[in-house]
Amino acid sequence: MVPxxxxxxxxxxxxxxxxxxxxxxxxxxxMFLSIExxxxxxxxSLVSFAHFLNDLxxxxxxxxxxxxxxxxxxxxxxxxxxxxxNRATAQIEEVKEMKG
Amino acid sequence: MNPYLFxxxxxxxxxxxxxxxxxxxxxxxxxxxxxxxxxxAVLYLGLGAEFLAAVQIIxxxxxxxxxxxxxxxxxxIKEEMEGERFSGGWxxxxxxxxxxxxxxxxxxxNIVPGQQGPYTPGxxxxxxxxxxxxxxxxxxxxxxxxxxxxxxxxxxxxxxxLAKKKLR
Numbered sequence: 128m129v130p131x132x133x134x135x136x137x138x139x140x141x142x143x144x145x146x147x148x149x150x151x152x153x154x155x156x157x158m159f160l161s162i163e164x165x166x167x168x169x170x171x172s173l174v175s176f177a178h179f180l181n182d183l184x185x186x187x188x189x190x191x192x193x194x195x196x197x198x199x200x201x202x203x204x205x206x207x208x209x210x211x212x213n214r215a216t217a218q219i220e221e222v223k224e225m226k227g
Numbered sequence: 228m229n230p231y232l233f234x235x236x237x238x239x240x241x242x243x244x245x246x247x248x249x250x251x252x253x254x255x256x257x258x259x260x261x262x263x264x265x266x267x268a269v270l271y272l273g274l275g276a277e278f279l280a281a282v283q284i285i286x287x288x289x290x291x292x293x294x295x296x297x298x299x300x301x302x303x304i305k306e307e308m309e310g311e312r313f314s315g316g317w318x319x320x321x322x323x324x325x326x327x328x329x330x331x332x333x334x335x336x337n338i339v340p341g342q343q344g345p346y347t348p349g350x351x352x353x354x355x356x357x358x359x360x361x362x363x364x365x366x367x368x369x370x371x372x373x374x375x376x377x378x379x380x381x382x383x384x385x386x387x388x389l390a391k392k393k394l395r
Contacts (some may be wrong), residue, residue: 129233132335134274137237138315139331141244148248150320151313156299160260163291164244167267170279178274182261182344183356186276187363193286194375198382200291205389206297211302212392220314 142168153218155210157202166196202209228273236273239266251312253299257292264288275348278357 145168148161170189177185180200240263247259264287271280351359364372 129228129230129383131340132338133233133237135335135338136332137240139328139335140241143328144241144244144248146327147320147324150323151317152248153314154304156295156304156379157248157256157312160253160295161248163260163287164248164263165301167264167287170283171270174271174274174276174279177276180342180344181347183257183345183346183351183359183363186279186356186360187368188308189276189279190282190364191371191375192361193282194379197286198378200294202380202389204294205386207303208390216318219242222346 131175131179134179135172138168138172138175141165141171146218153220154165155207155219158219159200159207161199162203163196232273233270236266236270239263240270249312253304254296257299258297261288261292265294275351275356277355278360 130223139189143167145161145163145165152158152161159212173185173189173192177183177189210216210222216222243259243263243266247256247263249258250259264283268280268283271277271283326347346359
C-alpha cells in the first residue's frame with residue numbers, strides 16, 4: 128500500500144513546479160497555467176487526506192476549489208483579452224502602468 | 228494503490244507539468260497539461276474519489292483548458308513565442324521552489340493522521356462515493372454550495388463585461 132506521505136510529497140512537488148512557473152515565466156498565459164497546476168496540487172492533497180482519514184469533506188472542499196478555479200480562469204482570461212486589446216502584449220514586464 | 232502504478236503516475240504528472248510549464252508555445256503547454264490532468268484523474272480513481280475524477284476530466288480538461296486554448300487562438304500571440312521565455316530570476320525561482328519543497332518534506336516526514344471520519348471503505352462501498360458526496364454537498368454544505376454558484380455567476384458577468392468591446 129502507498130502511504131499518505133507519498134501523496135503529500137507528490138502534491139508538494141507539483142505545487143512547487145507551479146510556483147517555479149509562476150515566478151519565472153514572462154507570458155501571462157503561462158502564469159495562469161501555473162496557477163492551475165498549483166490548484167491541482169492542493170486538490171490532490173485534499174483528496175488523499177479524504178481517503179486516508181475516511182472523511183469525505185476533503186472531496187467536497189476539492190469540488191469548491193474546482194469551482195473557484197473555473198471562475199478564476201474565466202475572469203483572468205477576460206482581463207488578458209482586455210489587456211491585449213489595449214496594449215497588444217501578453218508579457219508581464221510590458222505592463223507597468225501601476226509602477227509595481 | 229499499487230506502488231508501481233503510483234510511481235508511474237507520480238513521475239508522469241511531475242514530468243508532464245514540468246514539460247508543460249517550460250514550453251515556448253502556449254498551445255503545446257496546454258496540450259501537455261491536458262495529459263497531466265488525465266493522469267491526475269487516474270490517481271483520484273485510485274483514491275476512491277470517482278466523482279472527483281469525472282469532474283476533473285469534464286471541468287478541468289474539458290472546460291478550463293479549452294477556454295485557455297480558445298483565448299490563445301483568439302489573441303494570436305506570434306511575437307510572444309520569439310522572445311525570451313523566462314524572466315531573469317529563474318535561478319531565484321528554482322531556489323525558492325526547492326527550498327519550500329525541502330521544508331514541507333521535512334515537516335511532513337513523520338506526520339500522524341488525525342481523527343478518523345465516519346466514511347470507512349465499507350460505508351462508501353454500500354452507498355457509492357457519488358451519492359455520499361452529493362448528500363454532503365446538499366445537506367451540510369448547502370450554504371457554501373450556494374456561494375459557489377454565486378461566485379460562478381459573478382465570473383460569468385465579469386468575464387462578459389471585461390471582454391466586451393464597448394458597453395452601451
